[in-house]
Amino acid sequence: MNRDKKIILVIDDDIDYLEQMKIQITSFGFLPILAESQKEGEEKINEIKPDLVIVDLMMENQDSGFIFCYKIKKKFPEVPVIIASAVTAETGMIFGLNSEEDRNWIKADQYLEKGIRPDQLQREINKLLKL
Amino acid sequence: MEKLKVLVVDDEPGIRSGIERILRNYTVGYPFMDEDFHFEMIEAETGEKAIEIIDNDQVDIILLDNKLPGIHGIEVLEYINKKQYDAQVMMITSYASLDLAVKATNNGAFNFVPKPFTPQELKAAMESITKHLFLERMTRKMNQEGKQIRFQFLSVLSHELKSPINAIEGYLRIMQEKQVGENINDYQRMIARSMERLNGMRGLIMDLLDLTKLEPGKKRNLKNIDISEIAKICVNTMEPLAIQKNIKIFVDIDHEIYFPVDNTEMEIIFNNLISNAVKYNKDNGEVHVSLKNNINSIKILVEDTGIGMSDDEISKLFHEFVRIKNVKTKNITGSGLGLSIVKKLVDVYDGKVMVSSVPDKGSKFEIELPIHRITNTMNE
Numbered sequence: 001m002n003r004d005k006k007i008i009l010v011i012d013d014d015i016d017y018l019e020q021m022k023i024q025i026t027s028f029g030f031l032p033i034l035a036e037s038q039k040e041g042e043e044k045i046n047e048i049k050p051d052l053v054i055v056d057l058m059m060e061n062q063d064s065g066f067i068f069c070y071k072i073k074k075k076f077p078e079v080p081v082i083i084a085s086a087v088t089a090e091t092g093m094i095f096g097l098n099s100e101e102d103r104n105w106i107k108a109d110q111y112l113e114k115g116i117r118p119d120q121l122q123r124e125i126n127k128l129l130k131l
Numbered sequence: 132m133e134k135l136k137v138l139v140v141d142d143e144p145g146i147r148s149g150i151e152r153i154l155r156n157y158t159v160g161y162p163f164m165d166e167d168f169h170f171e172m173i174e175a176e177t178g179e180k181a182i183e184i185i186d187n188d189q190v191d192i193i194l195l196d197n198k199l200p201g202i203h204g205i206e207v208l209e210y211i212n213k214k215q216y217d218a219q220v221m222m223i224t225s226y227a228s229l230d231l232a233v234k235a236t237n238n239g240a241f242n243f244v245p246k247p248f249t250p251q252e253l254k255a256a257m258e259s260i261t262k263h264l265f266l267e268r269m270t271r272k273m274n275q276e277g278k279q280i281r282f283q284f285l286s287v288l289s290h291e292l293k294s295p296i297n298a299i300e301g302y303l304r305i306m307q308e309k310q311v312g313e314n315i316n317d318y319q320r321m322i323a324r325s326m327e328r329l330n331g332m333r334g335l336i337m338d339l340l341d342l343t344k345l346e347p348g349k350k351r352n353l354k355n356i357d358i359s360e361i362a363k364i365c366v367n368t369m370e371p372l373a374i375q376k377n378i379k380i381f382v383d384i385d386h387e388i389y390f391p392v393d394n395t396e397m398e399i400i401f402n403n404l405i406s407n408a409v410k411y412n413k414d415n416g417e418v419h420v421s422l423k424n425n426i427n428s429i430k431i432l433v434e435d436t437g438i439g440m441s442d443d444e445i446s447k448l449f450h451e452f453v454r455i456k457n458v459k460t461k462n463i464t465g466s467g468l469g470l471s472i473v474k475k476l477v478d479v480y481d482g483k484v485m486v487s488s489v490p491d492k493g494s495k496f497e498i499e500l501p502i503h504r505i506t507n508t509m510n511e
Contacts, residue, residue, distance in 0.1 A: 027311075
């Protein structure tokens with residue numbers, strides 16, 4: 001596989017969200033790889049170790065995003081993981097990864113609300129990829 | 132007094148004995164509960180040991196440390212979730228503020244107590260988890276008794292309605308900002324997908340309308356009518372959809388089956404079964420619809436040559452908003468309500484639904500409705 005470009009794996013069960021992320025990530029100059037389920041995501045991670053992972057919080061099960069992050073971090077601690085979710089929009093609950101305590105528990109590097117502007121997304125990705 | 136079994140999973144003996152001391156004489160009472168709860172402690176010093184206990188015993192509450200010598204607490208949690216084990220889990224940990232995150236993911240299904248904790252903090256956490264456990268078991272009991280839990284339904288519904296809105300909004304934004312250039316043709320797929328999602332929403336709304344016809348206490352219109360006519364009309368309605376995929380619908384219907392039914396309800400049953408048989412079929416496939424009069428009952432059979440289902444998928448089939456998700460179904464839209472509605476209706480007629488299916492070969496839905504007492508309102 002061509003590794004000139006940074007590979008970003010996006011895992012979400014909504015194919016339209018995946019399609020939209022593909023457009024945005026391509027326009028940032030990265031190579032998007034898409035997975036529609038936790039299982040497919042795990043397979044792709046093992047197949048092609050991505051440079052960054054964006055995972056939806058609630059897929060088949062309500063907490064599969066968290067468990068998924070834990071598994072990725074156990075295997076590839078150096079690969080940055082972004083949790084993307086519409087939790088705040090849907091429940092009004094706010095949580096982030098701002099304190100050391102949160103990060104110790106939730107094995108992700110960044111938490112982002114779905115529907116953020118492309119430039120914000122790009123900035124967060126660049127930060128995590130140290131570009 | 133009712134007793135709850137509490138499994139304490141922590142590698143520090145001091146924590147385990149501390150919890151035992153604090154909870155030994157502690158009880159939780161609740162205005163709706165007849166009796167107070169008290170706690171019986173079981174201890175495990177590793178996650179492996181905890182899983183062994185979970186496999187062999189029914190415990191009610193699990194106090195789970197994350198940092199354990201072998202497998203971590205979160206892996207035990209994953210095991211519990213996978214097993215659909217009926218217990219409430221509370222994490223004990225030295226890190227704070229998991230609380231909100233966990234609540235957000237699981238609607239308070241499990242809780243959190245920071246370490247070190249005071250006896251008061253542990254008691255407060257146990258009180259809330261006990262109440263939660265009680266309410267959850269009550270809710271389940273009420274569900275089994277056939278009462279609707281509206282709140283849960285509405286929260287899932289709002290999620291199902293919001294996802295297509297988010298998807299369409301996302302595409303519109305891409306178009307508004309011309310993110311893939313000036314050429315309108317490059318946006319065709321996004322427009323098509325947006326239409327598809329709108330269609331899905333429309334279908335969901337139609338199904339919701341069907342559901343409102345099943346409200347408890349709702350007036351029904353039971354009459355002796357010819358069911359074969361209803362079946363034929365439904366087959367005709369589905370023909371255009373079938374033609375698009377070059378699917379043949381074969382009909383084997385006894386003539387003039389007069390049976391006391393509600394016309395609308397029967398339409399919903401036939402429409403859902405036949406449209407599923409077409410939707411989840413392969414191109415050039417077949418659908419067989421048969422309707423037989425067995426004097427004391429009628430038998431509806433809808434069989435397809437479609438993608439089929441595994442046993443695991445069949446077990447989830449009749450739940451609200453459950454859609455079978457796999458590679459074969461990813462381009463098929465549906466609300467996930469259709470079969471749950473069919474099941475509810477068949478229940479109203481004291482009937483039975485039987486499903487058999489072979490992956491990649493097809494599925495068979497059989498419904499048997501006995502001649503039943505005529506009631507003109509929905510059962511409570």
